[in-house]
Amino acid sequence: xxxxxxxxxxxxxxxxxxxxxxxxxxxxxxxxxxxxxxxxxxxxxxxxxxxxxxxxxxxxxxxxxxxxxxxxxxxxxxxxxxxxxxxxxxxxxxxxxxxxxxxxxxxxxxxx
Numbered sequence: 519x520x521x522x523x524x525x526x527x528x529x530x531x532x533x534x535x536x537x538x539x540x541x542x543x544x545x546x547x548x549x550x551x552x553x554x555x556x557x558x559x560x561x562x563x564x565x566x567x568x569x570x571x572x573x574x575x576x577x578x579x580x581x582x583x584x585x586x587x588x589x590x591x592x593x594x595x596x597x598x599x600x601x602x603x604x605x606x607x608x609x610x611x612x613x614x615x616x617x618x619x620x621x622x623x624x625x626x627x628x629x630x
Contacts, residue, residue, distance in 0.1 A: 542557075542558045542586055542587030542588055542589065543555055543556065543557065543558060543587075543588055543589070544556045544558045544559075544589040544590075544591050544621075545576060545588065545589070545590050545591065545597045545598075545603065546590075546592075546593065546594050546597050547570065547594035547595040547596075547597050548561075548567060548594060549594070550567065551569075552568060552569055552570070553568050553569070553570045553573055553576075553597055553599070554567045555576070555578075558587065558589055570597070570599060573599040574599060574600065574601040575600075575601030575602055575603070575604065576598075576599060576602075576604070577603075577604045577606075578604070578605045578606070579606050579608065580605070580608030580616055581608045582609040582611075583609055583610070583612075584608065584611055585611070585613040585614050585615060585616060585617070586616045586617075587616070587617050587618075588605045588607075588617075588618050588619070589618075589619040589620075589621055590618070590620050590621070592620070592621065592623050593621065593622035594622075605618060
């Protein structure tokens with residue numbers, strides 16, 4: 519099986535011509551059982567969905583001087599691949615800064 523690294527860069531144009539916006543990205547297992555990296559608040563994929571077992575790691579690079587948000591959503595299961603998630607939010611600007619949000623976890627330390 520071909521193991522892949524899912525990569526996304528906030529703010530880069532993708533093949534469909536749109537740009538990721540300030541709402542950020544959401545990493546989750548979709549209804550199809552695949553790992554998705556959605557534009558937050560939508561079901562639009564930033565990269566093509568993958569079978570979780572085929573992904574070694576997820577690397578996300580944020581935008582410099584803009585507030586980036588990554589949400590890891592556990593509502594469909596644990597979306598963290600065996601090699602983990604690397605989130606580099608980019609250089610801080612004058613706003614609130616970069617953030618990591620966890621969704622769908624109980625009052626416990628979530629696996630990440």
